[in-house]
Every structure is written in structure tokens, then in C-alpha cells.
Amino acid sequence: MEVDHAAGPGAVEKPRFDALTPSEMSGGRPQFRKVPVPPHRFSPLKRCWMEIYTPVYEHMKVDIRMNIKARRVELKTRQDTPDVSNLQKCADFVHAFMLGFDIADAVALLRLDDLYVDSFEIKDVKTLRGEHLSRAIGRLSGKGGKTKYAIENSTRTRIVIADTKIHILGSFVNIKVARDSLCSLILGSPAGKVYSKLRAVSARLAERY
Amino acid sequence: MDATAAADKGEAALKLLEYADPSHFLSPSADLVTAARAASQHIYSSLVPLSPAQPPSTLLTDPAFDAEQIWSQIELLARPLLPHLRRQLRRLEQQPPSQPQATLPLPVEKPADSEEEEEEDGQGSELDELKELEETDDEEELSDDEEDEEEEEEELDQRAHKGLEDQFLKIGEMAEFLDKGDEEEYGGGANRGEEKKATKNWMAESDDEGDEDRDEEGDEDLEDFEDDDEDGEGEDGGGIMYKDFFEKSHNRPAKKRDGSTKKVQFKEDTHTMELDGSENDDGNVEEEQGLSTHEKEQLKARAKIEQMEKAALESSAWTMQGEVTASSRPINSALEVDLDFEHNVRPAPVITEEVTASLEDMIKKRIAEGHFDDVEKPSLLPSKAPKEHKELDESKSKKGLAELYEDDYAQKAGIAPAPLAISDELKQQANTLFKRICLKLDALSHFHFAPKPVIEDMSVQANVPALAMEEIAPVAVSDAAMLAPEEVFEGKGDVKEEGELTQAERKRRRANKKRRYAASHKERPAKLQKD
Numbered sequence: 001m002e003v004d005h006a007a008g009p010g011a012v013e014k015p016r017f018d019a020l021t022p023s024e025m026s027g028g029r030p031q032f033r034k035v036p037v038p039p040h041r042f043s044p045l046k047r048c049w050m051e052i053y054t055p056v057y058e059h060m061k062v063d064i065r066m067n068i069k070a071r072r073v074e075l076k077t078r079q080d081t082p083d084v085s086n087l088q089k090c091a092d093f094v095h096a097f098m099l100g101f102d103i104a105d106a107v108a109l110l111r112l113d114d115l116y117v118d119s120f121e122i123k124d125v126k127t128l129r130g131e132h133l134s135r136a137i138g139r140l141s142g143k144g145g146k147t148k149y150a151i152e153n154s155t156r157t158r159i160v161i162a163d164t165k166i167h168i169l170g171s172f173v174n175i176k177v178a179r180d181s182l183c184s185l186i187l188g189s190p191a192g193k194v195y196s197k198l199r200a201v202s203a204r205l206a207e208r209y
Numbered sequence: 210m211d212a213t214a215a216a217d218k219g220e221a222a223l224k225l226l227e228y229a230d231p232s233h234f235l236s237p238s239a240d241l242v243t244a245a246r247a248a249s250q251h252i253y254s255s256l257v258p259l260s261p262a263q264p265p266s267t268l269l270t271d272p273a274f275d276a277e278q279i280w281s282q283i284e285l286l287a288r289p290l291l292p293h294l295r296r297q298l299r300r301l302e303q304q305p306p307s308q309p310q311a312t313l314p315l316p317v318e319k320p321a322d323s324e325e326e327e328e329e330d331g332q333g334s335e336l337d338e339l340k341e342l343e344e345t346d347d348e349e350e351l352s353d354d355e356e357d358e359e360e361e362e363e364e365l366d367q368r369a370h371k372g373l374e375d376q377f378l379k380i381g382e383m384a385e386f387l388d389k390g391d392e393e394e395y396g397g398g399a400n401r402g403e404e405k406k407a408t409k410n411w412m413a414e415s416d417d418e419g420d421e422d423r424d425e426e427g428d429e430d431l432e433d434f435e436d437d438d439e440d441g442e443g444e445d446g447g448g449i450m451y452k453d454f455f456e457k458s459h460n461r462p463a464k465k466r467d468g469s470t471k472k473v474q475f476k477e478d479t480h481t482m483e484l485d486g487s488e489n490d491d492g493n494v495e496e497e498q499g500l501s502t503h504e505k506e507q508l509k510a511r512a513k514i515e516q517m518e519k520a521a522l523e524s525s526a527w528t529m530q531g532e533v534t535a536s537s538r539p540i541n542s543a544l545e546v547d548l549d550f551e552h553n554v555r556p557a558p559v560i561t562e563e564v565t566a567s568l569e570d571m572i573k574k575r576i577a578e579g580h581f582d583d584v585e586k587p588s589l590l591p592s593k594a595p596k597e598h599k600e601l602d603e604s605k606s607k608k609g610l611a612e613l614y615e616d617d618y619a620q621k622a623g624i625a626p627a628p629l630a631i632s633d634e635l636k637q638q639a640n641t642l643f644k645r646i647c648l649k650l651d652a653l654s655h656f657h658f659a660p661k662p663v664i665e666d667m668s669v670q671a672n673v674p675a676l677a678m679e680e681i682a683p684v685a686v687s688d689a690a691m692l693a694p695e696e697v698f699e700g701k702g703d704v705k706e707e708g709e710l711t712q713a714e715r716k717r718r719r720a721n722k723k724r725r726y727a728a729s730h731k732e733r734p735a736k737l738q739k740d
Contacts, residue, residue: 102608111611146603153602158610169610195601205436 022077022084030063033075033091042071050102052094055110060086064094075097077088085113092117099167100160109169117165118175125186137161139185147191151181154202177201212254219251246270249279253727262289393453597632 023030038047045052049066056064056075063076072096089110096106096117109115122128128136140161141148148159155166158177159168165180178199181194222244233241255269264286284290338712355463431480527538528546535543558564608616619625705714 102609104611107609108611108614112614115610141602145605149605150601150603153606156610156613197600199601208598 021079022086023079023080025084026077028124031077031087033087034067035073035075035091035094035098037066037073039071041100045073046193048097048103052097055107056090056093060090060110062090062185064090066088072158086098092180096169100162101158101167102170105158105169114171115169116172117167118179119165119167120179122164122166122186127184133164133172136186136188137163139188139191140182142191146196147185148171150176151198154198155181164168173205177205215254216251218247219254222247222251244278246272249283253283256286256290260286260290261293264289394449 002014035193045066053064056062061078061081064076065074065076066072067074075087075090081087093106093109096109097103099117099119101117109117122133122136126136139147142150148161151157152159155170155174155178157168157174159178159182160167168178168182170178177198181198184194184197185191224239225244228246229241229244247270250268250270254266256265257264265282268279268282527533527542530537606613616625620627710718
């Protein structure tokens with residue numbers, strides 16, 4: 001803090017403050033995020049722990065630990081965490097992994113700002129029961145998952161279909177396109193129709209970029 | 210005495226002729242000839258006193274005389290007799306023919322002549338007259354013997370029929386009855402016709418020069434029958450009534466009776482029947498009214514008019530009535546009538562074996578050629594370049610989402626080159642293939658291939674419309690050469706081949722060659738010497 005002694009008789013100098021560090025922002029106290037681990041993701045987590053740990057700790061400079069008893073992943077800011085949003089990003093990254101996304105896909109969340117994860121359920125779109133539900137799920141993924149991959153490749157998103165829940169990872173526009181395709185599939189349109197729409201939309205998207 | 214001797218001779222000759230076998234007449238025999246001549250001579254001499262004109266007293270029948278000559282002599286006698294005979298006939302016509310077979314010569318001829326008269330009256334043709342003359346000649350020639358023959362015939366018949374006759378059946382009566390019936394039907398003409406026929410036949414046999422006569426007689430026979438038929442037709446199929454059969458009416462004349470019965474029987478057709486009756490009367494010899502030709506024609510016309518009026522008043526058949534519905538004609542009557550109407554439809558083709566065979570052949574040919582009539586879709590011309598369809602990758606992407614964005618950023622930043630698309634991959638494949646081929650080709654030329662030098666020439670481009678620059682190729686090219694053969698030919702005179710040369714010519718050629726060679730070589734030694 002420098003007080004400028006100006007020559008003026010009563011001019012007061014504006015104070016100049018440096019930016020607050022994230023730790024200072026929260027009053028010097030660290031911030032925490034806790035991400036519950038579903039049971040089906042426990043063993044994949046154990047397998048891929050280092051792949052999660054390294055980018056979080058090294059690149060994002062966020063502390064991360066696994067609370068096995070509580071079945072949680074806990075994240076904490078450090079002193080030298082560069083950005084306030086890092087913690088959130090890491091939390092989203094871990095959350096995405098818990099939803100079922102691959103590490104390679106989830107890492108994009110760390111890298112890019114404008115990627116989101118959108119989740120919805122089949123019953124939000126259409127109330128289906130029993131066999132219809134099963135058929136809808138089958139329609140969504142397609143034979144060997146080809147429909148899902150087609151949507152993923154054309155819209156540059158990643159989709160996870162977990163029983164009746166659907167999660168989409170990608171940019172906002174892409175999520176929208178993917179969601180529309182998935183909703184039309186749920187509502188019963190054949191894959192070919194969805195493909196043709198996808199082709200048109202993806203071409204438009206590619207041109208934009 | 211000469212005369213009687215001649216007469217006896219003649220009689221003998223006649224008898225000879227009579228008893229001669231008919232088959233003998235078919236072949237020429239000298240006996241029959243002499244007999245015939247003698248007989249004709251006898252008859253001629255017997256007839257001579259009867260003729261009013263004075264013909265030559267004797268018939269010259271030397272063997273030297275021809276048949277024609279004898280005939281003409283006979284005719285000379287017969288011709289003047291005719292009018293005389295006609296007068297006789299008219300007198301005799303007043304009397305009814307009570308005895309058809311009279312023994313006198315003139316009455317015998319009467320029925321035949323009356324028949325001829327009938328013909329004359331009825332038709333009056335020249336032909337008939339000629340035939341009449343011939344007939345009379347024939348009859349006169351043998352008139353004497355006719356009666357003999359007939360008498361003999363009768364005797365013969367009676368002798369033959371004696372076996373058949375008994376108390377009930379008499380052949381003579383039967384014959385009379387039959388004649389009566391014929392009279393009633395045909396008005397007495399048939400009997401005369403029969404008689405005439407008999408006489409004619411006999412005459413035909415006896416004559417040696419028979420061919421012409423036979424033909425003529427045959428025609429005459431037919432004519433007689435025609436006449437008889439006319440008589441019959443005139444009566445409307447006989448017109449026989451109950452009364453004619455079962456009521457004895459001897460006094461009434463034949464024709465008149467028919468006419469009267471008809472009047473009674475048919476009230477409607479009395480008029481026509483009267484006409485018919487009158488017609489019959491005309492046809493008959495014994496009739497009281499003599500209708501002229503014109504009157505007869507008038508009657509016929511009236512009858513026809515009556516008929517036509519009757520037909521006109523009647524309602525016509527349904528086929529002639531114009532528009533006829535099914536209800537106004539009998540059932541199925543349209544099937545019997547040959548209807549004619551326009552068919553707008555081509556009749557269905559009759560399928561025969563040939564038709565099917567031809568169709569099958571065509572089918573086989575078409576299949577072999579591959580020439581079908583399928584509707585082919587018209588190929589669309591590509592108006593614009595085909596869109597490059599981005600193929601949707603249906604497999605799991607190898608790159609993660611982060612890597613994708615990484616590459617995206619790198620591309621934008623220009624750090625990494627643009628990734629190859631799928632179409633570029635194809636192009637890459639094509640490029641590598643072409644390079645391989647080029648390498649192999651270059652190896653063929655030991656890698657010494659020199660490319661074509663690029664010559665940059667400056668050519669003046671005339672600013673002429675493009676059409677003018679087009680090559681104008683000749684439409685028709687003539688393959689006639691510009692030079693004539695004699696202009697093309699190099700040489701002189703007659704060019705002969707080696708084989709064609711004669712010995713002298715060969716020698717000449719060799720001599721010339723030697724001379725030329727000698728001339729050319731003379732120069733060289735001269736040159737050498739100079740040197």
C-alpha cells in the first residue's frame with residue numbers, strides 16, 4: 001500500500017489493491033467439496049485413482065482425497081490454488097466420473113470452461129413402463145451402442161445411459177442437439193430418421209466452427 | 210307289168226328292212242343300202258300320182274347318186290304337197306279324233322301334222338317350220354308302211370298280251386282307259402306325242418343316213434314334250450277335280466269342262482282361273498274364243514297386278530319394317546336373319562398353332578438379343594456436384610472429448626495440420642496407387658524418360674468468332690486422282706514384261722544396255738587418262 005503524497009493540497013490517492021488470492025477470498029479458510037461415490041463406481045475409481053489424482057492435484061492444485069468409510073471423494077483448496085473455479089471444476093470432473101464418463105472425456109471439463117453435464121431421465125420425456133422402457137433404452141443405445149456413438153461423434157458430446165438416467169457431457173449447443181436426438185429416439189422415431197437430422201445439424205455445427 | 214314288178218320289189222325291200230335286225234343298221238351293209246333305195250323308190254312312185262304339181266315320175270336311186278341327191282328329189286315331191294295337206298287337215302279338224310290310229314295314209318298323218326300346226330300357232334318360229342318340213346318328208350316317205358307297221362304292231366301286241374288277259378283284265382280296254390286319262394290331263398296332245406315318237410323312232414332305224422335326222426328328231430321330241438308341258442301348266446297342276454274322275458262326262462270337251470269346274474270351286478280365283486281356262490283354250494285346238502297375243506299379254510299383266518296389289522296390302526315381314534324392337538318380332542328371329550352392322554371393335558384374333566408358334570419365336574428371339582421393352586428410368590443429368598455426405602461414424606471414438614477439443618484448438622492455433630477427412634483418405638489411396646504405377650513405368654524406360662518440352666509459342670489469335678475457326682471438313686471426298694493415267698505414266702511406248710518379250714526383242718534390249726554401259730564407261734577411261 002502506497003500512499004501517494006500528491007502535491008495537491010487536499011487530493012486523496014486512490015488505493016490500489018492487489019487481487020485477492022482464492023484463499024484470501026474465503027477468508028483464509030480452505031474450501032471443500034464432497035462428491036459421493038456410487039457403489040458401481042467404486043472399483044473403477046480405485047482403478048483410475050491416479051488418473052484422477054494427477055490432473056487434480058498437479059494441474060488444478062486442489063487437494064483430493066478419498067474417504068473410504070464415508071464413500072466420498074473430498075476436495076480442498078490449497079493456498080496456491082490459482083483460481084476459485086478450479087475447485088468447482090475438479091468437483092465437476094470427479095462428479096462426471098462418478099456419473100460414468102471416462103477420464104479422457106471428463107478431463108475436458110477441467111480444460112474447457114463451457115462444458116457442462118446435463119442429466120435427465122427417460123420418464124421426463126415420456127412415461128414408459130416395462131417392455132416399452134426396455135425397448136426405449138435399446139433404441140437409445142442401438143445395436144452395440146452404434147446409435148449412441150453416432151450421436152456422440154456427430155455432436156461432439158459424450159453420453160452415458162445409466163438405466164433410466166441419461167447424462168450428456170459437452171458444450172451447451174451440442175448438448176442441446178444430443179438431447180433432441182435422444183428425446184426423439186425415446187419418443188419412438190427410428191434411428192435412420194435421427195441420423196438424417198444429425199447429419200444436417202452436425203454439418204451446420206461444423207460450418208460454424 | 211314293170212310297175213307291178215317294181216312295186217313287188219319295193220314291197221320286198223320294205224319287208225326286208227322291216228325284219229332286219231336293228232343292229233345291222235349300225236354298220237354299213239350293201240344289202241340294206243340297196244333295199245333302202247328300192248323301198249324309197251317304191252314309195253316315191255306310189256306318192257307321185259297324189260301330188261298336184263308334176264314332179265319327176267321316178268326316183269333316181271342309182272348307186273352313183275349320193276344320199277343328199279336322193280333326198281333332194283324326195284323333197285321336190287314333198288314340198289308342193291304341203292299346202293294341199295294343210296287344207297285337208299283343216300277340214301278334218303272339225304271332227305273330233307275318234308280313232309287315233311286310223312288306217313288311211315292321210316288321216317294317219319293328220320295327228321302328227323296337227324301337232325305341227327299346234328306348234329306353228331303356238332310359237333311360229335322358223336326352226337319349227339323347218340323341222341315340220343323335215344317331219345312331213347319323213348312321214349310321207351314311209352306313210353304307206355306306217356299303217357302296215359302299226360297294224361303289225363297291234364297284232365304283235367295282242368299276241369303277246371294274250372297270256373295276261375282274263376275275264377276281268379283286257380289289255381285293250383286298259384290301254385283305252387289310260388289314253389283317256391292322258392287326254393284329260395294333257396288335252397290329247399300326249400297321245401299324239403307318243404305316236405309321233407314311235408313313228409319317229411321307227412323312221413330313225415330304217416334310215417341309213419340317219420345321223421342328221423336323228424339329231425333333228427331328238428330335238429323335235431323335246432319340242433313335243435315342251436308343248437305338252439305347257440298345256441299341263443296352263444291348267445295349274447292338272448286342275449283335276451272329283452267330278453273328272455267319278456262323273457262320266459263323255460260329251461263335254463276337255464278344256465271347257467276344266468274351266469267351268471274352276472269357276473264353281475274357287476270364288477276368289479275365278480278371274481285367274483278363267484284366264485287360265487282361256488289360256489288353256491288358247492293352247493287347245495278345239496276352242497271357241499280365239500284370243501289375240503295382245504289380249505293374252507294383257508291377261509297375264511292383270512294377273513300379275515292382282516298379285517302385286519295383294520302383296521302390297523299385306524303387312525310386310527318384320528325385316529322390312531324399319532325399326533323393329535324385340536317385342537315386335539318373333540323370338541330368335543334375329544338369329545336367322547343375316548344382320549349387317551358396323552363393328553367398331555377389331556375381331557378377337559383366332560389363336561391357332563401358327564399364331565402361338567410365331568409368338569414364341571418372337572419371345573425367344575427377343576430374349577436371345579436381350580431386347581426388351583421395359584420402361585427405363587431416364588437418367589438424371591447431374592445438375593450440380595454431388596454433395597459430400599459426411600459419414601456418421603458409428604464406432605466409439607478413439608479420442609476422448611478433451612483430445613478432440615485439443616485438436617480443435619491446435620487446428621485453430623495453427624500448431625497442428627488439418628486432419629485428413631475420409632474423402633481425403635480415398636484421394637490419398639489413389640495418389641499412392643498412381644505413384645506406384647508411375648514408378649513401374651519409369652523403370653521400363655530405365656528412368657531416362659525425357660518429358661516433352663514445353664514449347665511456349667506465341668501464336669496470333671485472331672479475334673474471329675469461334676464458329677469461323679471450326680474446321681470445315683469436306684462433306685464429300687472424291688477419290689478421283691488429279692492426274693490422268695497417261696500423265697502419271699513414265700516411260701515410252703509399249704511396255705512389255707520379261708515373259709512377253711520375243712527373242713529378237715530380248716536381244717535388242719541387251720544390245721541397248723551394252724551400248725549405254727559402253728558409252729558411260731568410255732567416259733571414265735577418258736577421264737582417267739586425262740588424270
